[in-house]
Amino acid sequence: MPTALITGASSGIGREFADQLAAQGHDLVIVARREPELLQVKSEIETANQVSVEILVADLNDRAQLQTVADRLADQSRPIDVLVNNAGFGLAKPFLDNPVEDEERLLNVLVRATLVLSHAAGNAMRGRKTGRIINVSSVAGWMASGTYAAAKSWVTVFSESLAGQLSGTGVTVTAVCPGFVHTDFHSSGDIDRSSTPDFMWVPLKDVVSEGLAAADKGKTISVPGAQYKVLTTLLRAAPRPLIRSRRIASTHRNQE
Template structure:
């Protein structure tokens, strides 16, 4: 019997790529996002192309109710793969942003994936198998406002759980992509016109690399030579320069 995977932010971008990759591997897929019509459209496409089962779970993960509905689903059904992918960014400095927007971003990027991990891990440990991929970012290695701070939480938590669960059969990996051609920047109203083409990643390729790294139980996956190089350089720089890099990136997006 086919195992089930659950993907948040499943209707577009990296999340949608994950649903296709997992379906191609024979997993049934539970899709989570806010747009119910789009969820059904994506689910129908997976069933038709890959012959898998799907489950549509509309949920606003910035709300307690939305988060709890996914927790309840995970508690009820056996989830072998969890992809914490849902997310968005804010195109404003923390000192000028709206608190409601900051709280929503924190809830989607930190609160919800943390709670879903905490819900799914006991069952995975009991079965001695399971894969969790948390979509973080190369922004987690710089100091670029609350988005970077939230992604740093996910990268560090993923690394920590990868170590804690090393002998349990459960694999945890943080996917840390750079700029990727998705709807993310458009939704966040971020200006990305000045970014050179070689800095853009393809969602399908980076998802394939993330899956390969997760199977190999690598705690952190950084797709793309350009971003491996960038993170390598950042790790050697004094933090005052890293902070300035973060500030410059944020300014260019506004």
């Protein structure tokens, strides 16, 4: 039975990845900071599916705890077939209004953790000549809206680069780039999205199912939702001064 490791698996997009991968018959290794939530997810998933769920309690901002997850990915005696780098959060205030420690923590979780875990998984999977790495990025990565957008831009470009390096090895890398999704992402970051139009929201199940389908096909970029496929096409073609405009940047800060 294949095994998937998912970071940020206790809620939101990560939990949906866990549910859908378990339904497909994957055993799971679920990673998050709080053990009670992980134990609840483990119980619910094992009750609903004939799979085994292992929990790893880790704060990915902490380098030593991050290494524990990397070591699990590198363990060839217990191979991980699918890695989902999903853990993340947003900050409600502009860059200069946040404590620099919060900005560093954001980069550690969104960027450093993705880099370290992809390195561990990529080497292990390349050795076995099979595997999938799925990095949850964001439509915000094509915008200029603070550290979050910059971090997600890195995740997308990094995924494209790693996919190219692993071409022909049997290992694929997919960046899933959602727009607005109904999860606890915004409330946990004290981010108000009450004025966002209904048509801009993509169902959580669709984000994950489209991302998994793209990974199954070996696609490098997945943008769930027709509206965001159009938007990202326009963003890639738009002049950078327009992308840098304050109004657009503030409107689309923190997408997930």
